[in-house]
Amino acid sequence: xxxxxxxxxxxxxxxxxxxxxxxxxxxxxxxxxxxxxxxxxxxxxxxxxxxxxxxxxxxxxxxxxxxxxxxxxxxxxxxxxxxxxxxxxxxxxxxxxxxxxxxxxxxxxxxxxxxxxxxxxxxxxxxxxxxxxxxxxxxxxxxxxxxxxxxxxxxxxxxxxxxxxxxxxxxxxxxxxxxxxxxxxxxxxxxxxxxxxxxxxxxxxxxxxxxxxxxxxxxxxxxxxxxxxxxxxxxxxxxxxxxxxxxxxxxxxxxxxxxxxxxxxxxxxxxxxxxxxxxxxxxxxxxxxxxxxxxxxxxxxxxxxxxxxxxxxxxxxxxxxxxxxxxxxxxxxxxxxxxxxxxxxxxxxxxxxxxxxxxxxxxxxxxxxxxxxxxxxxxxxxxxxxxxxxxxxxxxxxxxxxxxxxxxxxxxxxxxxxxxxxxxxxxxxxxxxxxxxxxxxxxxxxxxxxxxxxxxxxxxxxxxxxxxxxxxxxxxxxxxxxxxxxxxxxxxxxxxxxxxxxxxxxxxxxxxxxxxxxxxxxxxxxxxxxxxxxxxxxxxxxxxxxxxxxxxxxxxxxxxxxxxxxxxxxxxxxxxxxxxxxxxxxxxxxxxxxxxxxxxxxxxxxxxxxxxxxxxxxxxxxxxxxxxxxxxxxxxxxxxxxxxxxxxxxxxxxxxxxxxxxxxxxxxxxxxxx
Ligand code: IVH
Numbered sequence: 001x002x003x004x005x006x007x008x009x010x011x012x013x014x015x016x017x018x019x020x021x022x023x024x025x026x027x028x029x030x031x032x033x034x035x036x037x038x039x040x041x042x043x044x045x046x047x048x049x050x051x052x053x054x055x056x057x058x059x060x061x062x063x064x065x066x067x068x069x070x071x072x073x074x075x076x077x078x079x080x081x082x083x084x085x086x087x088x089x090x091x092x093x094x095x096x097x098x099x100x101x102x103x104x105x106x107x108x109x110x111x112x113x114x115x116x117x118x119x120x121x122x123x124x125x126x127x128x129x130x131x132x133x134x135x136x137x138x139x140x141x142x143x144x145x146x147x148x149x150x151x152x153x154x155x156x157x158x159x160x161x162x163x164x165x166x167x168x169x170x171x172x173x174x175x176x177x178x179x180x181x182x183x184x185x186x187x188x189x190x191x192x193x194x195x196x197x198x199x200x201x202x203x204x205x206x207x208x209x210x211x212x213x214x215x216x217x218x219x220x221x222x223x224x225x226x227x228x229x230x231x232x233x234x235x236x237x238x239x240x241x242x243x244x245x246x247x248x249x250x251x252x253x254x255x256x257x258x259x260x261x262x263x264x265x266x267x268x269x270x271x272x273x274x275x276x277x278x279x280x281x282x283x284x285x286x287x288x289x290x291x292x293x294x295x296x297x298x299x300x301x302x303x304x305x306x307x308x309x310x311x312x313x314x315x316x317x318x319x320x321x322x323x324x325x326x327x328x329x330x331x332x333x334x335x336x337x338x339x340x341x342x343x344x345x346x347x348x349x350x351x352x353x354x355x356x357x358x359x360x361x362x363x364x365x366x367x368x369x370x371x372x373x374x375x376x377x378x379x380x381x382x383x384x385x386x387x388x389x390x391x392x393x394x395x396x397x398x399x400x401x402x403x404x405x406x407x408x409x410x411x412x413x414x415x416x417x418x419x420x421x422x423x424x425x426x427x428x429x430x431x432x433x434x435x436x437x438x439x440x441x442x443x444x445x446x447x448x449x450x451x452x453x454x455x456x457x458x459x460x461x462x463x464x465x466x467x468x469x470x471x472x473x474x475x476x477x478x479x480x481x482x483x484x485x486x487x488x489x490x491x492x493x494x495x496x497x498x499x500x501x502x503x504x505x506x507x508x509x510x511x512x513x514x515x516x517x518x519x520x521x522x523x524x525x526x527x528x529x530x531x532x533x534x535x536x537x538x539x540x541x542x543x544x545x546x547x548x549x550x551x552x553x554x555x556x557x558x559x560x561x562x563x564x565x566x567x568x569x570x571x572x573x574x575x576x577x578x579x580x581x582x583x584x585x586x587x588x589x590x591x592x593x594x595x596x597x598x599x600x601x602x603x604x605x606x607x608x609x610x611x612x613x614x615x616x617x618x619x620x621x622x623x624x625x626x627x628x629x630x631x632x633x634x635x636x637x638x639x640x641x642x643x644x645x646x647x648x649x650x651x652x653x654x655x656x657x658x659x660x661x662x663x664x665x666x667x668x669x670x671x672x673x674x
Contacts, residue, residue, distance in 0.1 A: 002054065006047060010054050013044040017060040024065070032363070036388055038086070038314070062305055067120075067136050071211050072144035077123055078170055078230035081137040083305050084116075084288065084312040090267060093289070096311045097263035103308070104296055112240050113258040113269040114226055115277060116286035116312050119176030120205045122150070123229055129165035129249075131158045136208065140305075146208045148664060149216045150175070151641075153223050154656040158641060158649065161250035170229030171251065176282040177204040181220050191446050191512070192520030193334045198384075200283055213667055214550035214597055217638070217658040218522055224282060225251050238292045255280050259292060270313055277315075286314040317378045320353070321391055322346035324375045327358065327402060329409045331433035333441055333515055335425040337408065337415060339364060341375065341387050349379045356385040360422045361404035370399045408433075429567065435469065436462050438515050442470050446521055447513035448502045452495035460484065470513070471574040473499060507582040510534060516562045518555035525585075526550050527559075529599055532584045534572060538563040549597040549668055597668040599625030601637040604652070607645030609662040617662075620669055632657060640665050 017040055020032060045061045048054060056062065065083075068074060087093050100109060121137040134150030136143040150156060153175070177185075177200040185203060186196040197203035203219075210216040225246050228235070236242050240259045247253045256276070258269035270287045277284040291297050291309040300309040323344040330338045339358040346353055356377050358364050369375060369387060374394035379385045406415055408426030410433035415424040426434065436458055443453035453473070461467040466480060476499065481492040511534070512524035519527070526548050531537040537559075545556035562568055585600075603621050605614055605628060612620070617640065618628045632639055632651040639652035639659045652659050660668075 002051075006051060007054055010044065010047050010051070013040055013047070014056075014059055016040060017044060021060060021065045032359075042088075057304070062303075063139070065137075066139040067205070067209075068138045068142070068144050069209055072146065072209070074138065074142050075133065075135045075145045076142045077135065077138075077140075078125075078168070080140050081121060081123055081143070081172065081229065082140060082302060082307055084310055085306045086286075086312045086314050088314055088316070093267065093270075093311065093313050094263055096289070097266075100291065100300060100309065103300060106296075108262045109296070110238075110292040111260050111263070111266045112290045112292050113260060113266050113273065114254055114288045114290065115256065115273055115280065115282075115284040116288045116314075117174040117176060117224055117226070117254075118201050118283040118285040119174030119224070120201070120208055122146070122173060122175050122208070122223070124150070124156075124171045124173070124225070125168065126160055126165065126171065127168050129160040131156070144209070148213060148661075149208050149210060149221070150223075151661060151664075152213075152217055152658050153221045154653045154659070155252045156223050157250045157653065158645065158659070162248045165249070166235060167232040169231045169235070171225050171246065172227035172229055173223055173225030174282070175204055175208055175221055175223050176200065177207065177219070177221055178281050179283075185219055188520045188522070191441065191444075192523070193332075193515055193517050194520070212550060212552060213660065213664045217660065218550075220656065222281065223252055224254060226254055226257075237294055239290055239294065239297075240292055274315055284315075286312050288312050318349040319376055319378045319388070320346045320348045321374050321376055321394075322353075324369065324371060324373045324387070326371055327364070327369075329405060331408060331410050331426055331431065331437070333434060333437035334517065335408075335427060335429075335431065335434055337405070337424045337426060339404070341369075341377075343375070343377065346377065348377060348385060353377060353379070353385045356387050358387050361424060362422055364402055364404065368401060370395070370402050372396050372399050410434075430468070432462055435467075439467055439470065439473065441515055442513040443473070447509050448505050449509070450495075450502050451498045452491060453498070457495075469571060471571060471578055471580075474503065474575070474578040474580060503578075503580045504583055507533065507584050510580075510582045511537065514562070514568075517558040518552075519559065523550060523555065526597070528585050534575075534582060538569075538572060547670070549670070597624075597670075602627045602629055602635055603665075604629055604632050604636050604639045604648055605642075606639060606648035607642035609640070609642035612662060617665065621665075624669055638665075 020037055020040070024037070041061065044059070048059065048061060087096060097109065101107070123135050123137070123143070125132045125135075131151075133145055133147045135145055138144060151158065179200060182197070182200040182203050189196050197206065204221060207216060207219045207221055226243070228242060236245060240257065243253050243257055256273065258272070260266050260269050266289050273284070273287050289311050291300065297307070297309040300307070302308060324341055325344060326342040328340050328342055330340055332338065339361065341356040341358050343354050343356060358369060367387070367389060369390055374391040375387045376389040376391065377385050378388045404424065407413060408415055408428065408431055411426065411428050411431040413426050413428040413431060416427050417424050428434070439458045439462065440455055442448055443450040443458065450473070458467070461476070466476060467473060476496070478492060478496060481495065482488060506528070508521070508524040508528035511519065511527050512521050527537055530548055531540060540559070542556045542560050545551050545559055546553055598621055603626055605617055609617060621628050629636070632648050632655065634655055634657075636652070636657045639648060639657055640662065641649045641659050642662060649659060
């Protein structure tokens with residue numbers, strides 16, 4: 001008899017997991033914490049195991065998800081890319097070993113224990129030692145060809161070192177992003193008024209799927225390799241030999257792995273890994289235990305989703321329980337209202353945590369988080385701690401469900417929700433919180449860099465009503481500022497001098513400081529180079545904007561909309577009246593149509609390009625305002641590598657200089673081969 005309540009719950013779980021898979025794999029923007037997702041998956045797996053009659057071949061527990069997205073060529077893996085089954089306890093891990101020993105009729109099995117890298121799975125194909133392509137897992141059978149972005153990874157060799165390269169080999173691994181790079185990019189995005197990424201994995205997943213080579217070249221990805229797919233000739237007999245082979249070929253390999261006998265030793269290795277993984281360049285969310293002997297691997301075989309000869313053991317994310325004292329709402333520069341958990345301070349993963357994100361109104365409602373609750377806070381791969389649940393046993397009897405404010409807590413304006421967005425926003429551009437954030441941004445180091453105009457000063461100026469919008473900064477009066485305290489003559493004069501200097505700051509700093517949605521420092525530089533003045537930029541058409549590599553359709557529309565806003569037109573003309581004259585960037589090269597992507601950049605050419613002769617490539621770059629030099633240094637912006645690229649390519653990889661191919665160069669030049 002099928003229990004309808006269980007069948008219902010299974011259906012519900014499958015639906016919910018599919019929805020999260022869509023966000024996780026295709027958009028790289030999860031709606032929930034990894035731990036919450038894992039809990040849903042576990043519940044489903046347990047129900048399916050207890051009710052085999054309700055199993056289904058397309059249940060999310062039986063498939064590997066699907067990351068394929070429009071805009072990419074798909075490629076069929078020669079050998080499918082599988083996933084791994086997860087375990088969460090020592091007992092489950094021992095059960096895996098017991099199953100395998102029974103299946104293979106062995107007393108003790110040799111295992112390799114490896115870190116489980118929390119990145120984006122990739123399959124690289126090398127033919128006779130040359131890189132041919134990089135493909136995502138996709139649905140396991142066929143994935144997206146992301147070769148163009150993989151070529152930009154400085155540590156990935158296009159030609160293998162050493163000898164003994166098979167005719168064809170698929171090498172499997174993980175693309176990841178370091179924490180520092182993750183922080184750098186999120187900082188830039190925040191400055192541009194864009195949502196940050198939740199963790200390095202999501203950012204790496206978003207980056208491998210960028211269609212814009214300029215943007216991709218700005219983000220540094222890394223890679224580590226640990227497995228084999230198809231090989232045209234036998235290469236190794238034991239899995240651990242692979243790591244030595246990969247290293248000899250000059251490929252980036254795992255920082256540590258353990259070859260052990262039996263599950264006790266495997267468990268000890270996992271403990272050792274847990275103690276050292278914080279020092280790794282990549283985030284590790286567990287260990288992978290693999291049978292070492294390839295012959296035995298073949299004998300054990302696989303299910304549709306995962307091999308029987310390997311298993312993942314997931315480390316528990318660090319969690320703590322604490323009191324949720326209050327929920328406050330932060331108003332961002334663009335008006336987004338973000339709920340923040342104000343916690344009784346608690347120790348978590350070596351730091352004291354007193355605030356955590358609650359993501360958005362939907363998440364608070366879904367978890368039914370209430371002020372006064374004892375909540376569970378987690379810091380997993382995520383950098384920002386998150387509230388992942390409530391300890392209901394400790395809920396005070398008088399507690400009430402949290403009501404997300406319908407009004408901006410700063411200015412009282414009715415909050416709105418834009419179609420397709422989870423976030424609530426304050427639509428009032430004059431909202432003091434937004435004004436403060438906009439002024440702070442304008443004056444910050446990354447923009448006008450006005451010394452003396454930090455958070456506290458901005459708060460004062462906005463509270464006094466002296467500054468309501470950016471141009472007001474340039475109307476501040478000495479006599480007013482002198483009323484702010486005793487002995488403030490010197491600091492006042494310094495501030496006024498810094499403001500005066502800012503009037504002639506570089507154009508890109510102004511563009512960045514305006515806070516146009518989607519325009520960070522890098523895009524601001526491109527716009528400054530292309531248009532040369534605020535007026536020219538304000539008059540640019542969407543087509544002209546979109547023609548700049550690195551400016552996508554959405555950003556182009558955002559820029560146009562910004563300058564169409566009458567309020568912003570008044571802002572610009574006031575700036576002009578107040579004597580603000582940004583310094584345009586130095587002219588790069590000759591000619592009207594300098595391509596923003598190439599102008600001012602230094603290139604090094606190496607190897608034989610498929611179509612262009614060296615001189616042709618040089619001429620094209622120079623006409624577009626770029627420079628070509630003979631040797632690679634830290635000052636080189638791009639190395640264009642063709643066939644037989646040699647030491648210059650190696651140097652570029654060592655220095656972390658982006659490496660592009662001919663097609664990417666042509667794209668940057670706004671040309672194509674067609
Ligand atoms: S082996 C057929 N080894 O974790 C076995 N996978 O959750 C394929 N992963 O699909 C995987 N580190 O993308 C293997 N040392 C490691 C790994 C690893 C991370 C990823 C891989 C896999 C996923 C399963």
